[in-house]
Amino acid sequence: MQNLANRLQLRDFRLVQAIADTGQLALAAERLAVTQPAASRLLARLESVIGAPLFIRHPKGMTPTPIGETLARNANSLLRSLDQTLNETGAAVSGRAGTVRVGSVTGGAVGFVVPAVQNLKKITSGADIHVDVAPSDVLINGLLHGEYDFVLSRIPAGTDPRQFSVKRGRVEVIRILVRRDHPLTRFGPLKPKYLEGWEWVIQAPHTPMRQAVEEVFYSSGISLPSEIVNTTSLLVMIGYLASTDAIAPITREVADLVAPDGSEGRFVALDLEEPIIINPYHLISLKTHTLSPLAIRLRDLIFEGFSTS
Amino acid sequence: MQNLANRLQLRDFRLVQAIADTGQLALAAERLAVTQPAASRLLARLESVIGAPLFIRHPKGMTPTPIGETLARNANSLLRSLDQTLNETGAAVSGRAGTVRVGSVTGGAVGFVVPAVQNLKKITSGADIHVDVAPSDVLINGLLHGEYDFVLSRIPAGTDPRQFSVKRGRVEVIRILVRRDHPLTRFGPLKPKYLEGWEWVIQAPHTPMRQAVEEVFYSSGISLPSEIVNTTSLLVMIGYLASTDAIAPITREVADLVAPDGSEGRFVALDLEEPIIINPYHLISLKTHTLSPLAIRLRDLIFEGFSTS
DNA sequence: AATCTGCATATCAAAATTGGTATGTGCATC
DNA sequence: GATGCACATACCAATTTTGATATGCAGATT
Numbered sequence: 186m187q188n189l190a191n192r193l194q195l196r197d198f199r200l201v202q203a204i205a206d207t208g209q210l211a212l213a214a215e216r217l218a219v220t221q222p223a224a225s226r227l228l229a230r231l232e233s234v235i236g237a238p239l240f241i242r243h244p245k246g247m248t249p250t251p252i253g254e255t256l257a258r259n260a261n262s263l264l265r266s267l268d269q270t271l272n273e274t275g276a277a278v279s280g281r282a283g284t285v286r287v288g289s290v291t292g293g294a295v296g297f298v299v300p301a302v303q304n305l306k307k308i309t310s311g312a313d314i315h316v317d318v319a320p321s322d323v324l325i326n327g328l329l330h331g332e333y334d335f336v337l338s339r340i341p342a343g344t345d346p347r348q349f350s351v352k353r354g355r356v357e358v359i360r361i362l363v364r365r366d367h368p369l370t371r372f373g374p375l376k377p378k379y380l381e382g383w384e385w386v387i388q389a390p391h392t393p394m395r396q397a398v399e400e401v402f403y404s405s406g407i408s409l410p411s412e413i414v415n416t417t418s419l420l421v422m423i424g425y426l427a428s429t430d431a432i433a434p435i436t437r438e439v440a441d442l443v444a445p446d447g448s449e450g451r452f453v454a455l456d457l458e459e460p461i462i463i464n465p466y467h468l469i470s471l472k473t474h475t476l477s478p479l480a481i482r483l484r485d486l487i488f489e490g491f492s493t494s
Numbered sequence: 495m496q497n498l499a500n501r502l503q504l505r506d507f508r509l510v511q512a513i514a515d516t517g518q519l520a521l522a523a524e525r526l527a528v529t530q531p532a533a534s535r536l537l538a539r540l541e542s543v544i545g546a547p548l549f550i551r552h553p554k555g556m557t558p559t560p561i562g563e564t565l566a567r568n569a570n571s572l573l574r575s576l577d578q579t580l581n582e583t584g585a586a587v588s589g590r591a592g593t594v595r596v597g598s599v600t601g602g603a604v605g606f607v608v609p610a611v612q613n614l615k616k617i618t619s620g621a622d623i624h625v626d627v628a629p630s631d632v633l634i635n636g637l638l639h640g641e642y643d644f645v646l647s648r649i650p651a652g653t654d655p656r657q658f659s660v661k662r663g664r665v666e667v668i669r670i671l672v673r674r675d676h677p678l679t680r681f682g683p684l685k686p687k688y689l690e691g692w693e694w695v696i697q698a699p700h701t702p703m704r705q706a707v708e709e710v711f712y713s714s715g716i717s718l719p720s721e722i723v724n725t726t727s728l729l730v731m732i733g734y735l736a737s738t739d740a741i742a743p744i745t746r747e748v749a750d751l752v753a754p755d756g757s758e759g760r761f762v763a764l765d766l767e768e769p770i771i772i773n774p775y776h777l778i779s780l781k782t783h784t785l786s787p788l789a790i791r792l793r794d795l796i797f798e799g800f801s802t803s
Numbered sequence: 804a805a806t807c808t809g810c811a812t813a814t815c816a817a818a819a820t821t822g823g824t825a826t827g828t829g830c831a832t833c
Numbered sequence: 834g835a836t837g838c839a840c841a842t843a844c845c846a847a848t849t850t851t852g853a854t855a856t857g858c859a860g861a862t863t
Binding site for chain 1: 502503504544545546560561564565567568569570571572574575576578579580582583586587592593784786787788789
């Protein structure tokens with residue numbers, strides 16, 4: 186188990202992954218394009234190197250032992266890294282700019298990632314850019330699993346921040362979106378008590394925005410809205426607001442998109458007397474992972490956006 | 495360049511990393527513990543697989559090409575991941591890390607699980623330890639459903655013991671808890687007949703302890719207590735005993751906690767002339783379930799506790 | 804021009820890996 | 834108790850890998 190490092194091969198990880206995925210040695214063997222006995226021998230050798238069984242054999246297949254599970258987990262991220270390596274190297278060889286994968290929370294995507302990507306496109310050609318939009322916990326998880334080069338996200342509670350390299354971002358300020366002829370538009374900056382009694386369109390419970398809004402209700406001593414439509418879809422929100430007097434909290438970035446101040450659109454974004462602020466999101470990457478030049482470029486572009494908007 | 499995946503090996507990454515680090519093939523070769531020509535051949539093969547030169551040779555060494563740099567960067571994170579994998583797996587194999595879930599009956603939790611967990615913590619890092627306390631039937635059920643690695647429990651009637659691997663545990667001895675100025679404290683070891691006539695605080699009917707106590711009443715020919723408070727809550731028990739002359743049977747382990755011998759607390763634990771003994775509980779695990787090394791460690795520690803106390 | 808440094812190539816031998824076919828074995832299910 | 838499924842083992846052949854030594858070659862240095 187000591188000079189184990191040199192006795193392990195990529196193949197072993199592929200095998201573990203395949204068995205863990207399929208639950209059957211024969212299927213795993215097929216995936217590796219070898220016969221079942223060959224796979225059996227590979228596994229036997231691997232288990233002897235590790236010094237412990239990795240899978241328990243039942244009559245109908247195999248399931249991982251706890252050790253096998255940890256190994257399978259690691260095999261997954263290892264092989265994903267390898268995959269990325271191959272992509273990047275392949276891109277470099279054929280003269281393309283490469284690949285960058287970025288995850289973002291909604292507000293960040295609209296406000297920062299999209300313009301940064303547009304800028305990046307101007308100065309590179311053949312770059313392969315992936316943008317995911319997801320909640321913070323999903324993003325952080327993906328980052329840890331090597332699915333993203335970096336993410337624009339909050340740091341969820343309970344996450345060890347030491348493993349990340351963080352560039353601090355801007356806070357998200359909430360405004361209230363309503364249709365143009367909504368009664369609330371007659372007031373100036375909204376007091377909390379005005380928020381009571383309306384139907385709401387808002388993100389699911391436990392999302393940062395929902396929490397930030399609920400916090401205001403609690404601290405103002407007014408009761409939570411009883412009529413709520415839960416959605417993350419802007420389309421649904423707009424459709425709903427257009428035909429009812431419902432109100433919806435949105436970030437400033439989204440507000441600028443949907444209802445720019447001074448415009449004559451169908452919606453109006455109202456400010457609150459005391460602004461509601463969501464936990465800020467940051468540019469987060471893994472300390473252990475060195476970013477590709479392309480990823481660095483995109484990250485820097487996004488970061489520039491923080492200060493210039 | 496397509497079926498490249500299978501032609502790359504961990505070794506190749508080590509080589510690239512070593513060359514990038516040292517800038518010289520001979521030094522890199524040394525690091526990989528091979529001769530310079532061997533390293534040269536490795537590199538040549540790798541470059542032919544990739545289809546492009548990775549390093550430019552000059553008279554004083556090598557420097558990476560852009561592609562080589564890409565590869566070196568990825569090699570770094572890849573090998574770091576590998577290292578992490580090895581650590582984690584090694585920790586799992588040796589039982590320094592991992593997850594263990596254990597369920598226990600009350601007496602076992604206080605007497606054995608807690609000290610064993612404390613000992614286990616001394617030799618682990620980052621281990622994930624879960625302890626549940628519940629009645630035996632719940633524990634066994636949980637064990638069968640894979641919720642626990644093992645349990646410290648009795649074997650309920652009607653359970654097929656063949657599916658379990660059982661390490662016999664210790665018997666639970668009952669003492670009688672009363673407040674310090676209780677009349678019974680004037681006697682030496684209690685005879686059964688002294689137990690008659692008092693108000694009792696005791697667990698619900700059909701629990702092992704209740705059964706053990708009732709058994710004594712029957713066999714001694716004295717009548718069952720007529721005034722009974724049923725509770726499993728230590729808090730209720732103590733509150734009740736403090737203000738009345740009620741008496742309560744408790745296990746020795748709990749007694750050591752609440753009323754250590756020789757202490758001057760508010761309560762006294764009395765022994766019986768003929769000790770009352772409850773059905774013993776055992777260390778029970780599923781035959782079909784392989785325990786993680788960490789779980790085995792904890793189980794062994796608990797088992798040691800059986801014999802040394 | 805001689806030399807030195809550092810990488811590449813040639814050649815050979817040994818060993819390990821790889822992969823296949825055939826067959827054994829254990830456990831459930833019928 | 835027979836059958837089937839899934840994994841393990843045995844055995845054999847071929848290829849590949851691995852590594853060492855000796856040597857070649859090119860650019861730099863003196």
